[in-house]
Amino acid sequence: MNTTALWDFGRGSGVVALVLLTVSTVLGIATRSGRPAPWLPRFAVTELHRNVSLLAAVFLALHVGLLLFDPYAMLRLFDLVVPFAGRYRPFWQGLGTVALDLLLAIVVTSLLRHRIGRRTWRAIHWAAYALWPVALFHALGTGTDSFTPWFLTIAVLCAACVVGAVCWGVSTRTPLEVSR
Template sequence: MSDALWYFARGSGVVSIVLLTIVVVLGIGSRSGKPAFGLPRFAVSLLHRNAALLAVVLVAGHVISLLFDPYAQLRLFDIVLPFAGNYRPVWQGLGTLAFDLLVAIIVTSLLRHRLGARTWRVVHWLAYLCWPVALVHGLGTGSDNGTWWLWTISIACAVTVAAAVGWRLSTGFSRFPARAERRVAPRLRKELEEVR
């Protein structure tokens, strides 16, 4: 039984990083405003959201299975508090950190209409921190580190995200490269001292 938990934890962890990779790439795709991957814009956006929710389910399974696993000796507060674990605290701590960031990103996204676009966007940028932390966590911890297949999957994920980020930073990313940037004119901010 305990072996089954361990196998499930490892498997769900690997599937999670693959899903999160897909989520990140779809997120970048939906930011472009171009129909990406042969899909209309709104479909990219919906797929991004649904893949993210699926990834959350997998990550939750990953964490819950470890909670009951005798090897990992995960305590409840290890789910929230990084780098305090008994089993490979640094590598496990990265997992906790990625999990915390993921929860923040998901919760703010679900409450987006209440929080406002600005707060949501600032928190959403943490995805660029969450994903690499999760990837490194997967490479460093568990009994699969050093196996050729985990390295292959991880490198494939890294290459995919790197390519997407490269596209994001390229000039061809925006649909309308010649479009003027929206920015409040500085002259409207001047001379605003209260006189009395």
């Protein structure tokens, strides 16, 4: 595979991962709201959230794996674990490392949910609310397509979906639910 293809597939898988993380975040908010979403029953939203989240993890793994072999990105294994140590746009790449580390923690604890207990899982799962904006800022800061009209449209739509879901989720809570 030539380096242009690696770069293109690496970028493309990153964009798909961002869109899937957005869908996962929206579905997670819908699940957490405590009532069924207008389009699906609650159990279906939960299952869809789980499956979309795993698919997002697969595309993130593709994104990172492809860019690891791309000479332009200059990623090292070290950069996948330690944030802000990369050679290419270190701050923005570091945000990607933070997002990867958060996603790994969420996926691993979700797979071990029955062994670690619901309380521990839930505490770690709250990191998902940090994961999405960190991933969005990573994409905006490090992506070579960051300020193209098509990518800005995707980024704005992703942000609008998450903000809309947060507003919907907050509006559905009663004072008793908020205090739980």
